[in-house]
Amino acid sequence: MASVVKVGNAAVGIGAGGTIVLGIWLAFSVGGYDIWDGWIVAAIVLWVISAAIGRRTGAAYMQGMSKAQELQTAGQTGSSAELLALNQTSRGVLLHFLTSVAVLLILIDMIWKPGA
Amino acid sequence: MSVLAVVRPDSWNFPLFLHVLGAMILVGGLATGASALAYARGEARLLRLGYWSLLAVSLPGWVLMRIGAQWIYTKEHWDDVPDKVRPGWLDIGALIADAGGLILLVSLIAGGVGVYRLREGKGSGLLKVTLVLSLVLLAAYLVAAWAMAGKPD
Numbered sequence: 156m157a158s159v160v161k162v163g164n165a166a167v168g169i170g171a172g173g174t175i176v177l178g179i180w181l182a183f184s185v186g187g188y189d190i191w192d193g194w195i196v197a198a199i200v201l202w203v204i205s206a207a208i209g210r211r212t213g214a215a216y217m218q219g220m221s222k223a224q225e226l227q228t229a230g231q232t233g234s235s236a237e238l239l240a241l242n243q244t245s246r247g248v249l250l251h252f253l254t255s256v257a258v259l260l261i262l263i264d265m266i267w268k269p270g271a
Numbered sequence: 272m273s274v275l276a277v278v279r280p281d282s283w284n285f286p287l288f289l290h291v292l293g294a295m296i297l298v299g300g301l302a303t304g305a306s307a308l309a310y311a312r313g314e315a316r317l318l319r320l321g322y323w324s325l326l327a328v329s330l331p332g333w334v335l336m337r338i339g340a341q342w343i344y345t346k347e348h349w350d351d352v353p354d355k356v357r358p359g360w361l362d363i364g365a366l367i368a369d370a371g372g373l374i375l376l377v378s379l380i381a382g383g384v385g386v387y388r389l390r391e392g393k394g395s396g397l398l399k400v401t402l403v404l405s406l407v408l409l410a411a412y413l414v415a416a417w418a419m420a421g422k423p424d
Contacts, residue, residue, distance in 0.1 A: 156317065158310035159303070166302055262295070266288045267281075 157220065167209065175202055193270040198261055205257035212254050215247035283346050290339025293332050294416065300328030301409045308402040315389055318398050322382040325405060330379065333372055340368060360418040367415040371408050378404035 178198065182190045189195070219241040226235055279287075307321030344350065349361060378401045385397030 159306045159317070162302070162306035162310075259292075262291060263288065266284050266291065 157224075160216075160220070164213065171202070171206055171209070175199070178202075188271075194264050194268045197269070198264050201257050201261045201264065205254050205261065208250055208257060209254045212247060212250040215244070215250055218244075283343055286339050286342035286346055288339070290336055290343055293335030293337070293339055294412070296332030297329050297336050298332075298409070298412055298416070300324050300330075300332055301405050301412065304329060305402060305405040305409055308398055308405065311395075311398075313395060318389060318395055319386060322386050322398065322401065325375070325382060325401065326379055329375060329405075333368075333375055337368055337372065340364070358422065360422045363418040364415050367411050367418075371411055371415075374404055374408055374411075378408070 178195075179190065182188050182192075182195050219238065222235075222238050222241050226232075226238060304321045304324035307317050307324060309321075311317035311321060344361075344365075349357060381397045381404070382401035385395060385401060388397060389395055
């Protein structure tokens with residue numbers, strides 16, 4: 156599972172970095188748009204919010220995986236109440252949902268361009 | 272093209288939103304499915320996760336993307352434009368979307384039989400076919416995304 160998580164993290168990193176760098180470059184280079192346009196500022200703010208919540212989502216999901224690896228290294232392969240409690244938390248799912256909402260709002264903002 | 276984007280009528284926004292949202296879901300499902308199948312190393316749980324990512328995420332994403340595409344295609348009146356003058360990016364996108372849908376269906380059928388065989392304790396060879404097809408699809412859809420977003424001509 157760790158390898159799949161690495162692919163996901165790499166994809167999110169490339170996607171998030173690519174959208175902000177290329178987005179700002181487009182705002183400066185394409186005529187008809189300015190970086191201070193309301194919908195572009197809104198998109199940048201939403202990007203910052205989604206990146207911040209996304210980082211917390213990753214950390215919340217990794218707690219269970221890190222604990223499992225820690226227990227495996229220590230030779231404990233049986234059930235663990237602490238690991239079960241970490242895996243049953245809904246914090247990761249809630250943060251993931253909020254990140255998805257922020258990304259969805261970016262897409263809506265990009266297409267409808269409110270105020271443009 | 273930027274001028275065209277600025278003056279895009281509001282009535283085109285929702286179909287475009289569905290098209291892009293569907294494409295995002297489709298590519299996300301393919302990336303998850305392909306990576307789970309690639310790193311499963313015979314582990315049944317990851318093989319199933321890979322297959323179900325394709326079936327429950329990529330397939331609905333493809334349907335949404337294709338509905339949005341046809342809707343905005345009609346709204347922009349591309350069906351009234353002769354084939355000769357239709358831009359290349361549109362043909363690239365349409366070809367990859369339709370051929371990709373067919374390949375996705377084949378990969379899902381192969382994967383479905385593969386998951387069934389896995390349950391019977393047989394090999395996971397068919398899921399390797401699903402993996403190869405999903406990697407091909409992922410590459411093709413990246414080309415389509417470049418063509419649709421960059422509109423090279």
